[in-house]
Amino acid sequence: MSAALDIRDFERVVFFTGAGMSAESGVPTYRGKGGIWKSYDYQNCACQEAFERDPEYVWEFHNYRRGLVSKCAPNLGHQLITRCQQQLPSVRVVTQNIDGLHQAAGSVDVLELHGSLWRVHCEACGWSEEDHAAPVLALRCPACGDAYKRPGIVWFGDPLNEAVIREVADALAACDLLVSIGTSAVVYPAAQMPLIAKRGGATLVEINPEDTPISHAYDHHLRTTATEGLAALCAGLDP
Ligand code: NAD
Ligand code: ZN
Secondary structure, X not given: OOOOOOHHHOOEEEEEEOHHXXXXXXXXXXXXXXXXXXXXXXXXXXXXXHHHHOXXXXXXXXXXXXXXXXXXOOOHHHHHHHHHHHHOOEEEEEEOOOOOHHHXXXXXXXXXXXXXEEEEEOOOOOOEEEOOOXXXXXXXXXXXXXXXXXEEEOOEXXXXXXXXXXXXXXXXXXXXXXXXXXXXXXXXXHHHOHHHHHHOOOEEEEEOOOOOOOHHHOOEEEOOOHHHHHHHHOOOOOO
């Protein structure tokens, strides 16, 4: 990294985060060491077909994830992003994570590309709510009483929410600094989204201990963890 890179030099910042953002909080990533898909097969627990076939098993998996995440707290990286939002003119947070840790750290207006572990809804009647229980024990919709509640997550094969995509694209097109953190850039369409910022002329920074398929598009690489990379980038902020 060039020593001169300082978050305060930018006016419209977008943080674009993936599972590596929460790794230091103890939330397992999907890929790499301890990846969650090694112990569960997503075809049985994280797609619409599985939910229609066996909703109780899908809920068992999501309750397992709720249990894991509910023991985790935001890390210094989440806190530094919140500090940026408080001290800089315009900071947006776009995340692929479903863990809610940006909000738990106090970040606002977080754009969640893949939904949230903490929202549930009913596909039959439209009921929805935020529910932080771990585990969720009442699995049937309280409004219609019949259908199973559905976790508010974008599963494999689901389309992304169009309103969210539009807002993300607008934020990326308008930013002058894009900071990607802990995303493997292999899950589409999120993987290519940082390139919208590049086309808009923004400076691109990648924080990830490893190379990714779109590392070449970035101007700066911080080959370190989320907390250390953000600490370096945000060193000039007020404590
Ligand atoms: P991924 O699991 O595919 O990749 C994780 C990336 O993070 C890798 O590139 C790895 O090198 C990097 N990484 C690991 N430790 C890191 C650290 N300490 N600091 C910075 N980077 C680190 O994750 P993805 O690209 O986000 O894609 C997987 C999909 O699954 C996304 O939708 C993702 O958000 C979701 N997911 C979410 C959670 C969560 O909500 N916390 C956890 C697992 C997966
Ligand atoms: Zn219902």
